[in-house]
Amino acid sequence: MTHKIVILPGDGIGPEVAAAARAVLEAVGSAHGLSLSFESHDIGGCAIDAHGDPFPESTAKACAGADAVFLGAVGGPKWDGGGPRPEAGLLALRKTLGAFANLRPITLFPGLERLSPLKEERVAGTDMLIVRELTGGIYFGDKVEGDETASDLCSYSRQEVERIARIAFDAARGRKRRVTSVDKANVLATSRLWRNAVVALRDAEYPDVELDHVLVDAMAMKLIERPAAFDVILTENMFGDILSDEASVIAGSIGLAPSASLSESHGGLYEPIHGSAPDIAGQGKANPVGAILSAAMLLRHALGEGEAAAAIERAVSECLAAGIGTGDVGGSASTQQVAEHVCARIAEPDASIPLAGTA
Numbered sequence: 001m002t003h004k005i006v007i008l009p010g011d012g013i014g015p016e017v018a019a020a021a022r023a024v025l026e027a028v029g030s031a032h033g034l035s036l037s038f039e040s041h042d043i044g045g046c047a048i049d050a051h052g053d054p055f056p057e058s059t060a061k062a063c064a065g066a067d068a069v070f071l072g073a074v075g076g077p078k079w080d081g082g083g084p085r086p087e088a089g090l091l092a093l094r095k096t097l098g099a100f101a102n103l104r105p106i107t108l109f110p111g112l113e114r115l116s117p118l119k120e121e122r123v124a125g126t127d128m129l130i131v132r133e134l135t136g137g138i139y140f141g142d143k144v145e146g147d148e149t150a151s152d153l154c155s156y157s158r159q160e161v162e163r164i165a166r167i168a169f170d171a172a173r174g175r176k177r178r179v180t181s182v183d184k185a186n187v188l189a190t191s192r193l194w195r196n197a198v199v200a201l202r203d204a205e206y207p208d209v210e211l212d213h214v215l216v217d218a219m220a221m222k223l224i225e226r227p228a229a230f231d232v233i234l235t236e237n238m239f240g241d242i243l244s245d246e247a248s249v250i251a252g253s254i255g256l257a258p259s260a261s262l263s264e265s266h267g268g269l270y271e272p273i274h275g276s277a278p279d280i281a282g283q284g285k286a287n288p289v290g291a292i293l294s295a296a297m298l299l300r301h302a303l304g305e306g307e308a309a310a311a312i313e314r315a316v317s318e319c320l321a322a323g324i325g326t327g328d329v330g331g332s333a334s335t336q337q338v339a340e341h342v343c344a345r346i347a348e349p350d351a352s353i354p355l356a357g358t359a
């Protein structure tokens, strides 16, 4: 059976990291006998330019008919001056796919501890999974946009909270059985609903999982203070967006962090957590590892190809340990060179790895 993958390269470094991820998917497809088909479509700024719409009908249709969707990144200063926003295309895509469960693993790669801005002894043992609600909250509420006043509505239903909390508790059962729920229940009504719903669900269905609550401002501090203390972090849309960028740097670079956005009705959306990085776009400097590891999550979650996913993860880890990486992780390889090394390692898992930059 052929698995249909729609690729949405997007803007800025999006096309560079998407090309890297696709090359790795092709390599692992050949090595593991998978039949994968690829189709690319416009989203974000490039779709505004080509179709006058950040999420054109043709893209929506292709995504709905795909087994999984891979996205690079959207946005950039070209579209910041008014008119339709590229980011609106990504929000519409997430909503259309029902991709409510954003999994953002933050992993410390062996040999890369030195890249963390934190001292090695503080960062050692860091291995957390951020479970971020992705289709509700303030990003999706009614907006009033005026010159003198503006507002964004934040709303959550109990059902939305329970649905994402269940994902976090289930994930915790396969890990260290600890969930830290992050909210702002001292101020926000949505957070009090969030906390009540999470506690009730844990008591009723997950008594074996340890649960604690941390206010989001304190969480921003605790992530730096003791990152290794956390297992599964459960939080709403905007808090998860912010905390995951922070957590990614603890593990070395935002360019390393992947994500999967799971749906109840579709194979899901897979994207690195970073944006379009206009400051480095077009220079071959973008770290493709977050995108490549998102492709691994696609294989595992959408296609059930856990072995192929593990082969990618192993190849990435070995390349990084051998010093093969882009500038943000202290290497001298280009985006494409990193992808080539990962592909070579997948094709020949026992091959010795040359030093970075010698490819």
Ligand SMILES: NC(=O)C1=CN([C@@H]2O[C@H](COP(=O)(O)OP(=O)(O)OC[C@H]3O[C@@H](n4cnc5c(N)ncnc54)[C@H](O)[C@@H]3O)[C@@H](O)[C@H]2O)C=CC1
Residues within 6 Å of the ligand: 013, 017, 072, 073, 074, 075, 076, 077, 087, 090, 254, 255, 256, 271, 272, 273, 274, 275, 276, 277, 278, 279, 280, 285, 286, 287, 288, 290, 328
């Ligand atoms: N999922 C998406 O498509 C997202 C899109 N954006 C959009 O991206 C644009 C730029 O946003 P920023 O706030 O600058 O966030 P960003 O994540 O694009 O960049 C933040 C910093 O991280 C660096 N960086 C990001 N990805 C990297 C990679 N793979 N390798 C090496 N360095 C990397 C950038 O060079 C920059 O210094 C905006 O238009 C924003 O709305 C932002 C976040 C997510």
Ligand SMILES: CC(C)CC(=O)C(=O)O
Residues within 6 Å of the ligand: 087, 090, 091, 241, 273, 274
């Ligand atoms: C709509 C996106 C630009 C939000 C974001 O930054 C993210 O999902 O990481």
Ligand SMILES: [Mg+2]
Residues within 6 Å of the ligand: 241, 242, 245, 273
């Ligand atoms: Mg973000």
